[in-house]
Amino acid sequence: MTRLLLMGAALVLLAGCGLKGGLEQPPPMWGESRTEYLREQEAQAEARRLREERERAQNPVAPGASVEPSPAPIPSSPTDSAPNPQ
Numbered sequence: 001m002t003r004l005l006l007m008g009a010a011l012v013l014l015a016g017c018g019l020k021g022g023l024e025q026p027p028p029m030w031g032e033s034r035t036e037y038l039r040e041q042e043a044q045a046e047a048r049r050l051r052e053e054r055e056r057a058q059n060p061v062a063p064g065a066s067v068e069p070s071p072a073p074i075p076s077s078p079t080d081s082a083p084n085p086q
Contacts, residue, residue, distance in 0.1 A: 027041075
């Protein structure tokens, strides 16, 4: 009996382990509501794509250019950074 109570308590405590934030409702599996859900998802994806394109157009970055400056090179050995006495 005690073992059963301990297992039940552990199950209750660990039931939501690892979940952060709210849960999303899964899509409908069949019927007209599934078709509506898929249309909504496609419309949201298209709106997201258009918004990202608009943001890229407003903040252009030259092709091949990095957004963040590259860090200074790290010498591979102490002699690489020393001046050449020649």
